[in-house]
Amino acid sequence: MSEPILSVKDLRKSFGGVRAVDGVSLDVQPRETVALIGPNGAGKTTFYNMISGRMKPTAGSVRFQDQDITGLPPHTISRLGISRSFQINNVFTELSARQNVEVALTALHRKHFSMFRPASRNRAIQEEADAVLERLGLRHLSDTRAGVLSYGDKRLLEIAIVLATRPSLVLLDEPTAGMTPEETRHVTQLIKSLAASGDYTFLITEHDMHVVFDLADRILVMHRGRRLAEGTPEEIKADPEVRQAYLGEEEVA
Ligand SMILES: Nc1ncnc2c1ncn2[C@@H]1O[C@H](COP(=O)(O)OP(=O)(O)OP(=O)(O)O)[C@@H](O)[C@H]1O
Ligand SMILES: [Mg+2]
Incomplete structure (x- = not known):
């Protein structure tokens, strides 16, 4: 093996x-x-x-x-x-599906994307976001505001956000x-x-x-x-x- x-060992948490x-x-x-x-x-x-x-x-x-x-x-x-999703729905409802993924990518990979010039950086982030949306079958909803997605698609978008940072x-x-x-x-x-x-x-x-x-x-x-x-x-x-x-x-x- x-x-x-x-590897978690003997983990404990007490609340009072x-x-x-x-x-x-x-x-x-x-x-x-x-x-x-x-x-x-x-x-x-x-x-x-x-x-x-x-x-x-x-x-x-x-x-x-x-x-x-x-x-x-x-x-x-x-x-x-390590990336996690939450038990309760957790997306920015005013942003598009793609923008939600871009936020996650930008926050975590600022350093990675900093080698691109600004114009191509935005394109690189957008392409990466679309790639992960594609993987979850949400590519056709990239430009849709997250707030109007069905409940199931919102939860899929959350998984996309979790997976975006690889x-x-x-x-x-x-x-x-x-x-x-x-x-x-x-x-x-x-x-x-x-x-x-x-x-x-x-x-x-x-x-x-x-x-x-x-x-x-x-x-x-x-x-x-x-x-x-x-x-x-x-x-x-x-x-x-x-x-x-x-x-x-x-x-x-
Ligand atoms: N922030 C907190 N402050 C005080 N008690 C808490 C807190 N978070 C969890 N608990 C308590 O700790 C215990 C475990 O809760 P936890 O949310 O981890 O369970 P869970 O297995 O995720 O349950 P569920 O299936 O309902 O999501 C419960 O008794 C809960 O009330
Ligand atoms: Mg729980």
Whole structure:
């Protein structure tokens, strides 16, 4: 097995008396898709917040590509190659789809694009933005104001923003939440093909078990801040503790 791209050790976060994340460890291998599941309040988003630098851990460590990133600020962590989406829709509604992606590109790759002269720099950023929109099947909506996109397309745009900076680790927090079954199928297929391209490593939280079992190479089940189980989709489906604590019997049938 290769070196993990992400190695989380005994991570903890307390809010007053609430132990939101209570000693969770996880190794993620390059190009793997790992699903993080668990009931509401299990600590999934808090776990993400600590990996992406939004919250400082109370204890424990996070290593990414052989570097200790524990407690580093979010902009430093995103420059190192970790990009995340939020559970709640998070786009600039007054800007076009392309401009939304351009904002992300400009913020992160000012240095990269600084070798271009101003006129060609704008073109380079625009081309890069259109390329990522194309990849998500949103190219025809490049000039559409984000505020008028359908809910599903808005969430796709968020994924485009997350992928724009070519991160090596992508954290998606409930990418299909609130989507119609058709939108959910579309996004699941899309994430699958992005994962198959070998360009990304995904960590995904998701409540829809069909999506989880379809996408994940490996699943980490959290319950009340702790690790309840970890394994392949087959192992998780068969785990009696998981079935009892979390999965409805009918959902895994
Ligand atoms: N900023 C905060 N301040 C205080 N308590 C918090 C904060 N963020 C989360 N918590 C608490 O920590 C626990 C874990 O919350 P978290 O949002 O990480 O769960 P989750 O697994 O993402 O849940 P969901 O599936 O509902 O998104 C909950 O009890 C929550 O109320
Ligand atoms: Mg959450």
